[in-house]
Amino acid sequence: MRIAVIGGGIGGLCLAHGLRGAGVDVAVYERELSRTDRLQGYRVHINPDGAAALRECLPAASWERFERSAGSGGNGFGFLDERLRPLLVLDPEAERHYSASRITLRQVLLDGLDVRFGRRFERYEQGDDIKLHFEDGSVESCDVLVGADGIRSRVRAQYLPHAGTEKIGVTAIAGKLFLDDHDWVPRELVDRANTVVPTSRAGMFLAAHDGLGVTDQDDLLFDNVRPYLMWAYAAVDLTVHDGLDLRREVLRRIGRWSPVLTRIVESSPAETVSEWRIQSSKPVERWQSTNVTLLGDAIHAMTPMRGVGANIALKDAQLLARCIREGGDSIARYEKEMYDYGFAAVRDSLQAARRFADGGPVARTIFKTVLRTASAVPALKRAMF
Template sequence: MGENLRVAVIGGGTGGLCLAHGLAAAGMEVAVYERSRTRTERLQGYRLHINPHGSAALHECLPAPAWERFLATRGKGTGDFAFVTEQLRELAVIDEETGADPAAAHHSVSRISLHQVLSTGLDGILWYDKEFVRYETGPKGVTCFFADGTTAEADLVVGADGANSRVRAQLLPHAGRVDTGITAIVGKYPLTAETRGLVPARLTAGPNFVLPPRGRAMFTAPHEFAGAEVNDETAAVDPVLFDNTGSYVTWAYGASARRLPAGLAELDGAGLRAVVLDQIRGWHPGLSRLVELSPEGTVSRLPIKTSVPVEPWETGPVTLLGDAVHSMTPFRGIGANTALRDAQLLCRNLIGASDGSAAVADYEHRMREYGFQAVRASARSAEDFVTENRFARAMSRSMFAVVGSVPALKRRMFAEHGES
């Protein structure tokens, strides 16, 4: 691999598209192959937290117009982050410190809006309806094979095809993912003039980590959309799932399998919503109202899995990025940000590299270190989220109460929120 690398990115998700923008801006030859037939085929409508790592990567890799569009479509602010009991008694409220530089700040974004921003400006680079099947390496590079019978040649293939990566399955067949035994049920409560007053102000003021005595927990986070209408396809698809102009509160209820009824996989949104309502009976009525009034089409089940750290592998013309190599639980909100960090690092290494193999080797070494550190931290947070240890949960609640009364600790906690 030399200076004029041809790069093929498998997967048009957050990390892969960010990488493509950065490489294209530097004049490198890059193509992205996405299995979806269109941008709107797979609807992902929940809030995403972008931390300073993610912000820095987007600022560096995106062209100026795309960066400005990202800023225009973000939420109004992440809001104060609170740790509360199941009765919404505040244990600690961490004041937001946004800072003057948006490239080093926290942002609330709609996944739909972010994907739209990342998908624009890639004409001739982003190809849809390209389901990757396998690759073959040879003396002249790598050949990618797709389900439609076509092929693509590249000097470097970047597997950015998510947690169920086919690229990883071929490159590192021993690298697996394990079930944590935790299931989350997630939903979205639309915020309108009518619905805003039906839930406590705390639920619309900022993100909340709800800590009941033990065995389960809940997370809520508002996305207050700034109002810029950037999505011209909403009317063509389901407006409940694909609306990126309306504000909402995302919520997620998580528990271990032993606390949840059997057969969740067979339930539709209405059934899953009923399960959560039964599970949180006796909690603050505002939380029940949040769940009860969420459209059933927005409620879904999310089995929580995590990757297992793998030993270093021999660098070659195929590498991995994001969830394809270090998928993690969602309990620290760092998965997408770590993928963006990957994209930024790999982009930096490849641009102007006289030795592409050395550039990829350095990327893989550093990515494994911070990526699997994030995996371990996320797994610990998942365990804490559903701990059955009543004493441990009581200690956590007491700790947050102490943090809430000490400004220096509060500032430090917010600074580390969403970080690996």
């Protein structure tokens, strides 16, 4: 069986390793020109499910390299009000979480694979086999096609044209404060991830990432080497237009919040501040399985408010690799299970985004009361979280 994976992101590369380890003929087609073209992005939280997928699919040496390059990402979680007073603090989980540089993780995943760079996928034709057409005029063939080409997937656009993503009315502005220059940041903002729940219809998320990220002496020194605090402010009434000073807009909106938060935003380098126009996959009915399938954001893109998108993509890769190794009606088995957990995660993330960035003063007051009550009653805290 010849399998073609369109897209060299986290999910597609993890799948390719899982198949290659089982002796399956797999090729990855990536539109970027080289392995060092995609040098951007924040760190990604890898939860125990995502870590299990990586460990199962990667060669042992690559898994060890990932572990050496990743920092700790599971030091608990806090809900704070806009003055940074704690509403509820959740203890760290027993299972290990990782904070991984997207850049370094991708370098680890690229090693040992047949990745064909500079191949921008255009369309496919289904017949006795599948013909893949690329923008450079070249044609390849395969028996199974996997679209792992992200939120603007061209495979999905042809295979399931009625699917796709839609804006949810929430916009975010995010930035980085490099911690090696700022020792005044409170420890509680560095030791765990935190969500700020203000009275206004908005929210702010903060998470620190340590300076790990160089896996071997010969690796390139990427920007993830410096420890930083990532922050993201989101609101339903936030409109970004050309010429808007993003950092100044956040400062205007949080002017009555804790001075620490305003200092964090004010001290973040302007080049690290960017806009996120948050989208979510449209609900879609189940489809008839063929020898074309999809994984990750190509089929179930979700908001970042629960931090599980990359982990769901890794779970897809693990499941699809297992199904193909087992043979039989592998794509149908994969899609049946993936549809259920994938779109459940889409719904949960959408609900979390709307709760994070919307809701009137009464609803937010009630929510804060619930958090304080859970904090005071351990049994309720365990039941809720």
